[in-house]
Amino acid sequence: MGITVKNLVKRFDGRTIIDHVSFEIADGELVSLLGPSGCGKTTTLRCIAGLETPEEGRIEIDREVVFDHRAGIMVEPWHRSIGMVFQSYAIWPHLTVFENVAFPLRIRRLPRADVTSRVTRALDMVGLAALAERSAQLLSGGQQQRVAVARAIVHSPSVLLFDEPLSNLDAKLRDQTRAEIRRLQRELNVATVYVTHDQAEALSLSDRILVMRDGVIRQAGTPQQIYAQPQDMFVADAVGAANFFDIEIRSIDDDSLQGIAPDGTTIRAFGRITTPGPARVMVRPDRLRIATERDDVGAPALNRLHGTIRQRLFLGGHFEYAVAVGPTVLRVFSPDEIAEQTPVVVSFEPRDCILLGPDDAPRQGDVTAWA
Amino acid sequence: MRTGGTLPLTPIGVPRVARRRWISSDAALHAIFALTFSVTAFLILTPLASLLYGSFRTGGPGTHAEYTLRNWLDLTSSGVIGTLVTTCVIAVLTAVISTACGGLMAWLIYRTDFRYKRLLVASVGLSFFFPGFILAMAWVILASPGGIFNDILSGLLGIEFLRFDIYSATGIVWIQVLHITPFAFFTLRGPLLSMDSSLEEAAYASGANPWAVVRRITLPLMLFPLLSSLLLCFVLSVEQFAIPALVGIPGHVNVLATELYLLTSFSPPNTGLAASVGLAMSAVTGLSIFAQRRVVHRRGAPTVTGRGYRIRQLSLGRVRPLAHLACFGYVLLSFVIPAIALAYTSAIKFFVANPFEAAYTFRNYQQIIDSPGTVRAFWNTLIVSGGGALLGLLLGTLIAYSTHRLKPRGYRVLDVLSSLPFGIPGIVIGLGFLWSYVYLPIYGTLWVLVFCYVARFLPYATETVGAQLVQLDRALEEAAWASGAHRIASFRRIVLPLLRPALQSAYFLLFIAYFREIAAAALIYTASTQVLSISIWAFFENANWGVASALSVIATLITVTLMAAVMRAPLRL
Secondary structure, three states: OOEEEEEEEEEEOOEEEEEEEEEEEOOOOEEEEEOOOOOOHHHHHHHHHOOOOOOEEEEEEOOEEEEEOOOOEEOOHHHOOEEEEOOOOOOOOOOEHHHHHHHHHHHOOOOHHHHHHHHHHHHHHOOOHHHOOOEHHHOOHHHHHHHHHHHHHOOOOOEEEEEOOOOOOOHHHHHHHHHHHHHHHHHHOOEEEEEEOOHHHHHHHOOEEEEEEOOEEEEEEOHHHHHHOOOOHHHHHHOOOOEEEEEEEEEEOOOEEEEEOOOOOEEEEEOOOOOOEEEEEEEOHHHOEEEEOOOOOOOOOOOEEEEEEEEEEEOOOOEEEEEEEOOEEEEEEEOOOOOOOOEEEEEOOHHHOEEEOOOOOOOOOOOOOOO | OOOOOOOOOOOOOOOOOOOOOOOOHHHHHHHHHHHHHHHHHHHHHHHHHHHHHHOOEOOOOOOOOOEOOHHHHHHHOHHHHHHHHHHHHHHHHHHHHHHHHHHHHHHHHHHEOOOOHHHHHHHHHHHHHOOHHHHHHHHHHHHOOOOHHHHHHHHHHOOOOOOOOOOOHHHHHHHHHHHHHHHHHHHHHHHHHHEOOHHHHHHHHOOOOHHHHHHHHHHHHOHHHHHHHHHHHHHHHHHOOHHHHHHHOOOOOOOHHHHHHHHHHOOOOOHHHHHHHHHHHHHHHHHHHHHHHHHHHOOOOOEOOOOOOOOOOEOOHHHHHHHHHHHHHHHHHHHHHHHHHHHHHHOEOOOOOOOOOOOEOOHHHHHHHHOHHHHHHHHHHHHHHHHHHHHHHHHHHHHHHHHHHHOOOOHHHHHHHHHHHHHOOHHHHHHHHHHHHOOOOOOOOHHHHHHHHHHHOHHHHHHHHHHHHHHOOHHHHHHHHHOOOOHHHHHHHHHHHHHHHHHHHHHHHHHHHHHHOOHHHHHHOOHHHOOHHHHHHHHHHOOOHHHHHHHHHHHHHHHHHHHHHHHHHHHOO
């Protein structure tokens, strides 16, 4: 078992930053902590690293207890088998690239020959072997990031911790580095915690995603599960663009239901619920089909909304449409080109329309209510 | 990250860090903090507590005496009140003129097409490090009734009404302005440089002329820095001892600092009244520093950092030569002419104003080497400055690290304690040690001076090191922890090397400060612990201008060399 976190609680000045968080990460598994700033994801990571001392709970790394408030155990960060990549990279400017990467080995008093071979291999893996003797001050942001990764893996730690490692890179470099981090982590096969607020990063890198909010894990699951079946509006919003609307549930089947939208359209949606009544559903913009009224013939009268295109944005791979349906505006992604102000029909499959659970504290502006 | 695929980093059993159980690093840190705290508290509170005690005693330190309130009641006597008024008038004038001159120079350099910017900044730096008591001596040589200036005026030119007597309140203000203007310049330079220049450019774009921009945009935005500079210059002036001692005492113009000295050093001594005067004086400076801190925290103009844009440079046009004349005139008066006067005086047998009539000699320098007392003062100064600055730096670094990084319980108290000397004049700290060292086993040793200097200049070290520490990304240290280095190893291998430029600057600053300090030493030196500044002063007071000047020339050369080191140090990393 790579990492076990149980009932972790952390407070700052009486404010609860992490509220009884528990999860486990297996060897070789990469788990993202995803959420907006202030949700407690970085604090959770720092607790695992030992840079923060939690108030309550228990943390194990490789089955070794590194924190347990009941037993009074707090293992200092330098005694934990971790490799960490900081958001600012924290490359020491007074050392060369080689010495930066060699630091964890020198501290552990590894024989000189081993240091050289390990550092060379680590630099090789991040593609920086040629820059070993360069002063760390002369590196670009992307190079610094690679040095930080090399330094984190050089001593083969039991766990790897990434604190928003790509947030300071430009967009193109970010996409490239994302793929490389994934490949490296696969190769090292080490339990990894990856903190990010970027949904694309979390979706593409992770074996599992833990969506956090206000110090609590709202949903945990594979990227596909989280994306396709978010359990509430917050999670749906956190992992991608989403359209929400309210329906009145009329009939319930095994794992689907039928309801009426405010404009009278019959909506068939996916999800388990026991009692009829008002509910909220979600459809991803890429799951909506859009067609002019003329082309839209012969389709069933189910999950079909009539509206007008208010705005069209060309995004390269597809168009993004803002379709006014009654007082609500839906976002629709489609490769088809249709002129603005055209009356259209927006339709979707029942399995793509997801029933959401209650959202404890909906933020203002989140809800595109079907008023 | 091309992986190459063939070189996986298999765990080859990197040995885990052995858990050293002999001492938990937390306990070590607590011990270090406790030690830092106690040493600081001892150094700062001992002189203050002794002064407070002394202010309620009828007799001097170590004598049989009784408790009394008389010293405090005597503060309201007309003599003390008069001195207080004189002190404040001189200080206010000095502060206003210095801030105006320093501000004008900063504006000329950073906002106009003034031509010799680099040269002027370097020259102002020279004036900044020119010791105040040496400047005052030079001006006595220049402008005392029998000095060079007056001799030329009346003897050569026959102009009597322009005669200037440096032994006066005006003389004090004159020398203090020359001495303190660089301080105002360096205080105002930072805010002016970091001010978002687009604020002024927006005013130009709105149709304002340069004068309107200065009046309606620049000056209001610089309000808080100007206030801060005024308060700091005021404090520096009130603290000033050497200048009023050299030109005020002969002219019977006394300020609090010299009053305190006279009360202590001439019989019958009244060290009790001196203690209460010192505390009253500290109240004035302490309150000013407190006000200055409040002002700084209220930060005026929005700032930008690291922007490469240069603000449009205002063309001075026909005024430009005038600006050059004024600025370099200042440099001439505050450094060049005094330095030449000293060098001249050090190289002649008997003082004559006309260099063509003088008999030149090296005997003044020879006399320094031949006099065992002076050689001893030299060594004492080097020991106190070189070694003492090391201790001061060590303590300052420990305090800065504690208050900026460790932040254990009580760190705020340590912060306040260590910044207290900002508000305590040197002569008062000296008096405090005079009141306390009689009861300590360090009496008559150089340790008295070292302790006194370390306490007096502690803020120099904590501020310089602290400023750099604040700029160091905390993650640099955390990355070392995560890499397996415990706190002390991380501090030694990561924090310390990265602090090196600040440590070097702080060391040299402390060295120069200890080297030229005279106010704190004036009351506590003994025959065996005499230092260079005191020797110079003593020679000068005994009308031995030649030897005093020769020593001053040597001291100035050492100071300027070290200054060059200070200026260069921040460029390295």
